[in-house]
Amino acid sequence: MSLRLVLLLALLFGVLVAYLTSLDTTGVRVALGRDWTYDLPLMALLLGAFLVGAALAFVLGMLRELGRTYHDYQRLRHARRAETLNEIYQRGVAAQLAGRADEAAQAYENVLRREPAHAEAPIRLGELARQRGDALAALNHHLQALRTEERTETFLTVADDYRRLGRADDAIQMYQRVLARDRDHLTALRGLRDVAAERGSWAEALEAQERLIRIPREDRAGEEAWLAGIQYELGRALLGAGDTQGAGSRFRDALRARPDFLPAALALGDVHLKAGEAREALRVWERALETQPAPPLLSRIEQLHRADGRPARMISLYQDAATRHPENLALSLGLGRVYFELAMLDEAAEQFQKLEVRAPELPAVHAYLGAIFERHGQIREAFEEYRRALRFPEGFQWPHRCTACGATQPSWFDRCLSCRRWNTSRP
Numbered sequence: 001m002s003l004r005l006v007l008l009l010a011l012l013f014g015v016l017v018a019y020l021t022s023l024d025t026t027g028v029r030v031a032l033g034r035d036w037t038y039d040l041p042l043m044a045l046l047l048g049a050f051l052v053g054a055a056l057a058f059v060l061g062m063l064r065e066l067g068r069t070y071h072d073y074q075r076l077r078h079a080r081r082a083e084t085l086n087e088i089y090q091r092g093v094a095a096q097l098a099g100r101a102d103e104a105a106q107a108y109e110n111v112l113r114r115e116p117a118h119a120e121a122p123i124r125l126g127e128l129a130r131q132r133g134d135a136l137a138a139l140n141h142h143l144q145a146l147r148t149e150e151r152t153e154t155f156l157t158v159a160d161d162y163r164r165l166g167r168a169d170d171a172i173q174m175y176q177r178v179l180a181r182d183r184d185h186l187t188a189l190r191g192l193r194d195v196a197a198e199r200g201s202w203a204e205a206l207e208a209q210e211r212l213i214r215i216p217r218e219d220r221a222g223e224e225a226w227l228a229g230i231q232y233e234l235g236r237a238l239l240g241a242g243d244t245q246g247a248g249s250r251f252r253d254a255l256r257a258r259p260d261f262l263p264a265a266l267a268l269g270d271v272h273l274k275a276g277e278a279r280e281a282l283r284v285w286e287r288a289l290e291t292q293p294a295p296p297l298l299s300r301i302e303q304l305h306r307a308d309g310r311p312a313r314m315i316s317l318y319q320d321a322a323t324r325h326p327e328n329l330a331l332s333l334g335l336g337r338v339y340f341e342l343a344m345l346d347e348a349a350e351q352f353q354k355l356e357v358r359a360p361e362l363p364a365v366h367a368y369l370g371a372i373f374e375r376h377g378q379i380r381e382a383f384e385e386y387r388r389a390l391r392f393p394e395g396f397q398w399p400h401r402c403t404a405c406g407a408t409q410p411s412w413f414d415r416c417l418s419c420r421r422w423n424t425s426r427p
Contacts (some may be wrong), residue, residue, distance in 0.1 A: 085115055092124060101128050119149045126157065135164040152178055156187055168195050184215050193226070197420075202233045228258040229415070229422035235267060244271050260291040261423050263414035269300060278304060293321040295330050295398060295427065296412050302338065314338050329359050330398045330427035336368060345372050363389040364398070400425045 092107030105128055108121040126141035139161035146154045159174035172195055178188040189212050196205035209227050217223070235250030248271045254264035265288035272281035285301050298317060305313040318335035325331055332355045339348035349372045356365050370385030401408045403426050407418035413425045 085111055085118065088114075089118075089121060092121070096124065096128065101131065104128060117148050119145060119151075122148070123154070123157070126161075135161060139165065152181065152185070156191070159188075159191055163191075163195065163198075168199060171195055184211075186212065186215065189215075193230075197230070197233075200233075202230055202237060206230045206234065224257050225261075225422065228254040228261040228264065231257060232261065232264045232267070232414075232422065235264070239267070239271070244274065247271060258423070260288075262288055262292050262294055262297065262425075263423055266296060266300065266414075278307075289321070293325055293328065293331060294412060294425070295334065298331070298334055311342050314342070328427060329355060329362075332358075333362070333364060333398065336365075340368055340372065345375060348372055363391075365389075398427050400427055402426075 088107050089111050092104045092111070095101075095107060096104035105125060108125050108128075111118050111121040122141045122145035126138040126145070129135075129138035129141060139158065142154060142158045142161055145151075146158055155174045155178045159171040159178075162168070162171035162174065172192060175188040175191045175195075178185050179192075182188075189208050193205050193208035193212065196202070196208060206227075209223070209230055212223050213220070213227055231250050231254035235247040235254065238244075238250060239247035248268060251264040251268035251271065254261050255268065265284055269281040269284040269288075272278070272284065282301065282304050285297055288297055289301065298321060301317055302314050305311075305317065315335070315338055318331060318338055322328070322331040322335055332351065336348050336351035336355060339345075339351055348368065352365050352369050352372070355362070356369070359365065366385045366389035370382045370389060373379075373382035373385060399408050399410055400412050402413075402416040402419060402421065403424045404421040405416060405419035405424075407416055409417065409425075412427075415422045416424055
């Protein structure tokens with residue numbers, strides 16, 4: 001409000017008081033102390049009180065407007081600051097995506113210097129630390145992000161860092177904190193299961209896996225495979241402790257979870273055979289043979305037929321399997337081997353020669369052909385085949401490949417050494 005307006009209002013107030021006083025001369029004595037009194041015209045007192053109230057309302061309104069203006073200024077200032085931080089952060093993200101790790105790290109650290117409570121920058125710094133193989137630095141950055149904001153995904157990231165550092169107990173605590181929020185969280189339950197499996201704590205792994213199985217999902221095959229694998233490992237542990245009955249029960253549980261789980265079928269048949277129940281062992285193995293004609297399965301059935309003196313059954317076993325699975329060269333090799341062991345040399349030679357056309361680099365084929373030529377007295381041809389067999393470094397076992405990760409091993413395996421999956425061995 002300008003000074004001229006104030007003076008004008010004061011002048012108008014004085015004129016109005018003088019005019020109203022001339023109309024009504026009634027006065028009011030105002031005592032401000034024992035010896036300090038004033039006689040004021042009534043109209044002056046009334047107008048003065050009104051004016052003071054109006055002035056007070058005006059002042060309060062001005063203060064409110066000033067406060068609102070100040071808050072608007074603060075919000076604008078924070079918005080501009082946040083916009084600047086976001087620009088720096090986005091530059092860091094762009095640099096990270098472009099592979100400029102040092103530039104990205106500098107941008108994220110700049111953000112944290114300006115805003116220590118920034119939630120995303122520590123996560124990004126942790127990612128960069130992981131990329132350069134610094135698991136401890138990644139953990140520290142992710143813990144900083146967790147202190148800023150307790151997000152579920154950050155708990156899981158920290159748990160993964162702990163696992164990389166071999167701190168399984170700390171990882172379990174992170175998973176349990178996630179499950180305290182959401183008891184059916186799939187990733188946390190899988191984390192608990194995986195940690196327990198890595199430690200060989202199969203009972204704990206089974207508890208987590210059973211919770212996973214109870215969660216309704218469309219794709220259950222993977223979880224059922226895990227359940228079968230855990231039951232199988234529990235059975236192996238019981239078998240190692242001498243509890244064949246308990247081991248057999250676990251192997252049956254594994255087959256109930258996955259009827260095509262070959263390791264459990266092999267182990268269950270071995271348990272029956274050890275207990276003198278050869279017929280039960282044969283029944284288990286023949287049932288498994290319907291889904292997967294694996295070499296160790298065929299070998300066990302073959303041994304039972306050999307012990308019973310039934311060579312025709314040995315031959316028909318491999319013939320039937322090779323007919324059902326013509327692409328499986330291991331079955332063709334097995335049939336040729338049976339012919340050879342039964343001294344059916346012409347049939348064996350024909351079988352191996354057919355196989356040589358399809359797989360000329362298999363050393364076992366040339367080794368058997370060499371043995372056949374040797375028995376026929378064809379020494380020169382036998383040496384030639386032996387020489388070809390020794391040319392290949394793979395050895396005489398049939399290599400097997402993991403269908404999950406592609407890793408190869410020289411023979412059949414129950415669990416892949418690379419990806420740790422069960423029942424994935426194929427010739």
